[in-house]
Amino acid sequence: MNYTKFSKRNNFVRPSEIREILKVTERPEIISFAGGLPAPELFPVNELKNVCTEVLTKCGEASLQYSTTEGYIPLREAICKRMEKLSIKTSLDNIIVTTGSQQALDLSGKVFIDECDTIICESPTYLAAISAFKTYLPNFKEIPMDEEGMIMEDLEKALKDNPNAKFIYTIPDFQNPTGRTMSLERRKKLVEIANKFDIVIIEDNPYGAIRFAGEDLPPVKHFDTEGRVIYLSTFSKIFAPGLRLGWICADKSIIQKYIPFKQSADLHTDIFAQMITAKYMEMYDIEEHIQKIKEVYRHRRELMIQCIEKYFPKDIKHTLPDGGLFIWIQLPSNMDASDIFTKAIKNNVAFVAGESFFPNANFKNSFRLNYSNMPDDRIIEGIKRLGEVLKK
Amino acid sequence: MNYTKFSKRNNFVRPSEIREILKVTERPEIISFAGGLPAPELFPVNELKNVCTEVLTKCGEASLQYSTTEGYIPLREAICKRMEKLSIKTSLDNIIVTTGSQQALDLSGKVFIDECDTIICESPTYLAAISAFKTYLPNFKEIPMDEEGMIMEDLEKALKDNPNAKFIYTIPDFQNPTGRTMSLERRKKLVEIANKFDIVIIEDNPYGAIRFAGEDLPPVKHFDTEGRVIYLSTFSKIFAPGLRLGWICADKSIIQKYIPFKQSADLHTDIFAQMITAKYMEMYDIEEHIQKIKEVYRHRRELMIQCIEKYFPKDIKHTLPDGGLFIWIQLPSNMDASDIFTKAIKNNVAFVAGESFFPNANFKNSFRLNYSNMPDDRIIEGIKRLGEVLKK
Numbered sequence: 001m002n003y004t005k006f007s008k009r010n011n012f013v014r015p016s017e018i019r020e021i022l023k024v025t026e027r028p029e030i031i032s033f034a035g036g037l038p039a040p041e042l043f044p045v046n047e048l049k050n051v052c053t054e055v056l057t058k059c060g061e062a063s064l065q066y067s068t069t070e071g072y073i074p075l076r077e078a079i080c081k082r083m084e085k086l087s088i089k090t091s092l093d094n095i096i097v098t099t100g101s102q103q104a105l106d107l108s109g110k111v112f113i114d115e116c117d118t119i120i121c122e123s124p125t126y127l128a129a130i131s132a133f134k135t136y137l138p139n140f141k142e143i144p145m146d147e148e149g150m151i152m153e154d155l156e157k158a159l160k161d162n163p164n165a166k167f168i169y170t171i172p173d174f175q176n177p178t179g180r181t182m183s184l185e186r187r188k189k190l191v192e193i194a195n196k197f198d199i200v201i202i203e204d205n206p207y208g209a210i211r212f213a214g215e216d217l218p219p220v221k222h223f224d225t226e227g228r229v230i231y232l233s234t235f236s237k238i239f240a241p242g243l244r245l246g247w248i249c250a251d252k253s254i255i256q257k258y259i260p261f262k263q264s265a266d267l268h269t270d271i272f273a274q275m276i277t278a279k280y281m282e283m284y285d286i287e288e289h290i291q292k293i294k295e296v297y298r299h300r301r302e303l304m305i306q307c308i309e310k311y312f313p314k315d316i317k318h319t320l321p322d323g324g325l326f327i328w329i330q331l332p333s334n335m336d337a338s339d340i341f342t343k344a345i346k347n348n349v350a351f352v353a354g355e356s357f358f359p360n361a362n363f364k365n366s367f368r369l370n371y372s373n374m375p376d377d378r379i380i381e382g383i384k385r386l387g388e389v390l391k392k
Numbered sequence: 393m394n395y396t397k398f399s400k401r402n403n404f405v406r407p408s409e410i411r412e413i414l415k416v417t418e419r420p421e422i423i424s425f426a427g428g429l430p431a432p433e434l435f436p437v438n439e440l441k442n443v444c445t446e447v448l449t450k451c452g453e454a455s456l457q458y459s460t461t462e463g464y465i466p467l468r469e470a471i472c473k474r475m476e477k478l479s480i481k482t483s484l485d486n487i488i489v490t491t492g493s494q495q496a497l498d499l500s501g502k503v504f505i506d507e508c509d510t511i512i513c514e515s516p517t518y519l520a521a522i523s524a525f526k527t528y529l530p531n532f533k534e535i536p537m538d539e540e541g542m543i544m545e546d547l548e549k550a551l552k553d554n555p556n557a558k559f560i561y562t563i564p565d566f567q568n569p570t571g572r573t574m575s576l577e578r579r580k581k582l583v584e585i586a587n588k589f590d591i592v593i594i595e596d597n598p599y600g601a602i603r604f605a606g607e608d609l610p611p612v613k614h615f616d617t618e619g620r621v622i623y624l625s626t627f628s629k630i631f632a633p634g635l636r637l638g639w640i641c642a643d644k645s646i647i648q649k650y651i652p653f654k655q656s657a658d659l660h661t662d663i664f665a666q667m668i669t670a671k672y673m674e675m676y677d678i679e680e681h682i683q684k685i686k687e688v689y690r691h692r693r694e695l696m697i698q699c700i701e702k703y704f705p706k707d708i709k710h711t712l713p714d715g716g717l718f719i720w721i722q723l724p725s726n727m728d729a730s731d732i733f734t735k736a737i738k739n740n741v742a743f744v745a746g747e748s749f750f751p752n753a754n755f756k757n758s759f760r761l762n763y764s765n766m767p768d769d770r771i772i773e774g775i776k777r778l779g780e781v782l783k784k
Contacts, residue, residue, distance in 0.1 A: 001619045003592060005558055006649060007506045007528070013652045037458055045452030052444035053609070058438030064632035066429055099491055099636075099658040106657045109525060114399045131656040135502060136399070166397055200395060227393040240456035242663040244491075257398060260405045264523040265498045266491040270662045272635040 009344040012134045015338035025350040027113070032298050032350040032383035036176065036325055037373040042241055042293055047284050049057040054283070055275045058204040067271035069174075069256075069263045071097025071247070075278040079247050083380075085224050086208070088231065096262060099245030099269045100238035101206055101234040105132035108167070108230065109262040111254075113138045118162040120199075121169040124357030126176045127170060129204065134360075140359035141165065147319075149175070149182030155272045159197040167200045167230075173222050174324025177357045181322055184217055191223040200254070201229045206246075209238050209290055212298035227251030234382045235277055237325070238290050247251065285320040297325070297372050303379050304371040311387025314325055328354075331365040338364065340389060349385040396715040397560075404526045417742040423774035424742040428568065428717055429765040434685055435632055439676050440668065444504070446675070447667045459512060459663035459735040461655045462487025463639070468669040471639050478600070479614050480623065484588055487642045491661045493598055493626040493638030495654075497524035500559070502621065502653040504645075505530045513561040513592075514542050516749030516758070520522075521561060521596065531559065539711075541567070541574030544581045551589040559592045559622075564612050565600040566716025569749045569760040573714055574739045576609055578772055583615040594620045598638075599716035601630050601682055604690035608713035619643030629717070630682050635665040689717070689764050695771050696763040703779025717729035720746075723757040723782075730756065732781060741777040 025032035055063050076095040083090045098104040105128070106298040113136035114121065122131070123142030130140070142151045142156045150170060158163060170190070172182035180355070183189070194201050203220045227250070234246035248258060262268075280286070304327060308318050317330040329351075331337060337353035344350060354366030372380065415608040417424035431486070438699050442691040462468070475482045490496040497520070505511065507527035511522070515534030533550045535542045542562060551557060564574035564580070572580070586593050597613045613621040619642070640650060654660075672678070678716035696719060700710050721743075723729060729745035736742060745760030763771065 001643060001645070003590075003620065003646070004688045005504065005591070006554070007502065007504055007509075007558075008507075009502065010649060013656060035458070039456045040453035043456040045456070048452070048456075049445050049448050053441050055442050056437055056444070060440070061432035061435055062441075062634075064430045064435040064437070064634040066427070066633045102656070110401065112397065112399055112522055112705070114401075117399075128656060130661070131652065135653065135656055164397070166399075175535045177643045180417075189538060198395075199397070225603055228395065236458075240664075242454075242456040242457045244658055244660070252627065253393070254395070257402060261527065264405060264494070264520060265657065267520070267637055270665050271631075272487045273662050281442065306603075330609070332395055334400065338490075 005360070009030060009137060009189055010136050011020065012137065013131050015330050023299055024345060030345070030350055031338060031374070031378050031385065032347045033371070033374070033382060034352050034367040035373060037371050039293070040046060041370055042296060044280065044284065044289060047280060049203040051276050052285060055272070055279050059275065062223045063272045063275045067268050069259055069268050069319050070280060071269060072274035072306065074272060075274045078278055078281050079382040080298050083249055087218050087299070087317065088249065090249055094249050094255060096255055096258055096263065097269050097274060098246040098267055099202065100236060100249060101232045102128060102132065103265065104232040104246050104248045105129050105204070106135065107258050107261050107265065109133050109136040111257045112166040114235065118165040119167055119169060119203070120155070120158055120162070120165050121359065122171065122175065124177055124363070125169065125359065126204065127356045130359045135259060138166070139353065142360060145178065145180060147180060149180055149186050150190070152186060152193065153191045155190070157192055159199065163197070165199060167202050168194060168200045170220065171204045173217070174210070174321050176207070176324070177268065177326055177352070177354070179319040179321030179324055181217065186343065187217065188223050191218055191229065194228055195226055202232065203229055203298045206231045206234045208233070210294055210297060210325070211323035212294040212301070227253070230254060238293065239277060239280070243270070243276055243277060245269065245273055251383050300371040300374065300379060301327070303376055304369065304383060307380055307383035311384050313390055316390060325370055327369045329367050329369060337367040338366045340367070341390045343392070344386055347385045347389050351383045351386070363371070399526050400529060403531060404529065405523050416737060420735070422740045422742055422779065423766070423770050425761040425763070425766070425774060426742045426744050427764050427765060430629060430633060431685070431688055431764055434674065434688060435488045435672055436676065436681060437673060443671045443675060447664070447671050450455055451667065455667045457663070459660050461660050463661060464485070464663060464670060465665035467666045470670055470673050471641070475641055480641065482641055486641050486647060488640050488647055488650055488768070489661050489666060490638040490640060490654065492628060492631045492636040493596065493624045494719065495594070496519060496624040496638050496640045498527065499650050499653050501525050503649045504558040510555050510557040511559055511561060512547065512550055514563065514567065515750065516569055516597065516746060516755070517561065517751065519748045522751045530558070532752065532754060534655065537570065537572060539572060541572055541578050542582070544578060544585065547582070548585055550759050551585065551591065557588070558589060559594050560586060561594045561596065562597045562612065565597055565609070566713050566718070567600070568599070568716070569718055569719045569744070569746070570720040571711045571713030571716055575607065577711040579609065579612050580615050580646050582612055583621065586620055587618055591620070594624065595621055596624045598626045598629050600625070602686055602689060602717070603715035604686040604693070614639065618643070622646060630678065630685065631669060631672070635662070636670060637661065637669055665752055679743050682751055692763040692766065692771060693719070696723065696761065696775060699772055699775035703776050705783055708782060717762055719763060721759050721761060725757055728756045729759040732759070734784070735781045736778055739777045741774045741780050743778070
């Protein structure tokens with residue numbers, strides 16, 4: 001059968017480049033800095049054995065039955081506590097549990113985007129947010145960044161030019177893909193501008209808890225006085241991505257808009273996963289666990305930066321992330337990262353070329369490196385090999 | 393903040409009536425036939441303790457890490473075997489794991505529906521499929537049913553009138569809400585008509601494995617010679633709905649269309665849930681478990697029918713399901729099930745009024761009863777109370 005009656009959005013949402021790359025990089029001889037995977041040796045595997053037994057013993061039937069769309073109350077209570085630590089005052093009505101924060105992106109598309117609407121994002125931005133939003137056929141207006149994040153003058157101009165824009169999407173902490181962090185001043189300014197132009201901000205913050213250098217900054221939502229910041233986060237980077245647990249924290253009036261779409265998307269998120277995550281936080285100290293993650297990632301990031309400075313040509317720039325999982329490499333303007341990728345794969349080392357992170361796909365001279373998922377010897381060897389390719 | 397820049401689809405997708413009803417029916421004094429919940433006392437809670445320990449011991453890190461969009465290979469292999477038992481020949485490339493079969497409905501909307509497209513469904517049909525599809529703003533063409541399912545003459549006429557219709561959605565086995573089963577002749581005819589009009593069929597089959605009376609019928613997909621039947625099913629009714637595990641079985645060319653949307657929806661389905669489900673089927677006999685479910689549901693369905701025939705007025709008709717979870721009640725045409733509902737709640741008994749199951753919401757004299765989730769004494773007492781309300 002050669003069926004043709006598919007929806008228009010099939011022309012815009014395609015298998016992601018990363019996914020295709022990851023297939024290549026599964027070959028064991030390849031040192032891959034391509035994915036964005038946490039260090040699996042840090043997962044609390046043994047603790048979870050106790051946790052699963054406890055959940056099944058204490059509330060076995062409920063952990064396997066249909067459950068509520070908003071999420072398991074003890075988990076939402078624990079999320080409220082995490083939000084309070086970030087100086088965001090919140091209650092159960094402000095929280096909905098999602099199937100990973102990826103689902104929160106998809107639901108945001110559903111709640112806000114009509115075909116041909118404009119949405120505003122950083123340039124570059126998270127590749128899987130681009131495909132989640134593209135499903136709903138918007139136009140992307142990219143805002144240039146510098147080391148302090150989105151440039152506010154450009155944002156203000158974009159909003160003047162697009163008064164009906166639906167939302168501003170930002171990843172303020174250790175951004176994927178650049179590793180950059182939005183400065184305190186810009187956070188305040190961002191909320192001020194959003195208030196002025198009456199637009200919501202979607203603050204995607206999966207990495208904020210993994211700060212291993214510099215000083216903590218309050219989330220953009222902390223500065224929100226009008227309930228217009230929608231904060232997304234996840235247990236993927238601080239606990240276990242395999243369980244697919246994320247959350248949305250927003251004004252109650254906004255959460256009410258998400259609920260019917262969450263319900264029609266998957267009824268509710270796996271209640272067993274929600275219960276074991278809540279129980280884990282009750283039985284163990286997740287802050288202690290996060291501390292271990294930070295130490296390992298700090299070390300790996302420092303090692304990778306040292307190697308970059310040692311092995312890469314001097315005209316190649318890199319970011320210096322204070323947390324998160326990624327370093328962004330800026331090549332001279334005449335270089336194309338896709339060409340470098342082809343050569344790198346022949347040298348058994350991989351990364352993600354930068355183009356996929358630009359929704360309008362118009363910058364070719366950059367790429368993203370991940371440092372969280374790799375032991376020391378492979379970081380050293382991989383960056384050395386990449387340096388050889390770049391020097392050619 | 394009184395934000396107004398939401399998408400159009402917010403006007404069509406609202407919190408489902410069932411969800412609101414379930415809140416009312418959570419009050420312990422109410423006997424609720426409203427939900428569609430499996431019997432929780434049958435969940436294999438103790439077996440799962442062993443299974444979780446085994447998965448965490450043998451592949452702890454992989455069970456908590458990011459995984460592939462298509463799903464865990466051993467689970468997809470087990471699904472292939474289940475499909476083969478249903479006389480559907482299939483391979484790994486034909487299967488994608490979804491976050492409940494609810495997600496398969498949402499993804500089907502993404503793959504096929506553009507705004508104002510026509511889609512074809514039974515009248516009545518599954519309420520959460522209606523809201524999943526409504527997200528993508530189609531028109532619904534409802535096809536009348538009789539005791540043998542969708543009436544084929546009406547379907548053919550609808551396809552003549554709507555040559556660009558995107559798909560035919562059907563629940564052939566023990567349909568939700570009616571409990572009706574499509575006859576063998578109609579299954580063959582349905583595929584023949586779909587071939588003639590070059591349209592895909594979405595066969596939603598969550599209940600097929602729970603047949604407790606009559607003879608097994610092959611799924612619609614069994615008669616598919618051109619790869620145009622997309623078969624959806626789930627572990628929710630045969631194992632544990634809380635884990636949110638469903639699947640799509642379709643032609644490889646169709647599965648390829650679903651993958652990017654699955655990826656942008658939630659990257660992949662909870663891998664821990666996938667692994668424990670696969671491991672459960674390796675360590676225990678799921679067929680034996682399904683047999684237990686069938687016996688309990690057969691008994692409850694027989695008891696409920698007996699009570700209906702004893703306590704309901706004689707001019708009220710009911711279906712006689714050979715499996716699944718639901719009985720459909722047809723009231724005289726001058727009665728409105730919403731009025732009955734209001735009175736029933738005062739008498740501490742609940743159901744779902746039929747109107748929600750008609751996408752164009754134009755039939756008021758029917759309602760749905762669930763029998764799977766209730767012990768004998770509550771079935772007897774609940775139907776007795778309902779009979780009193782109906783007699784008034």
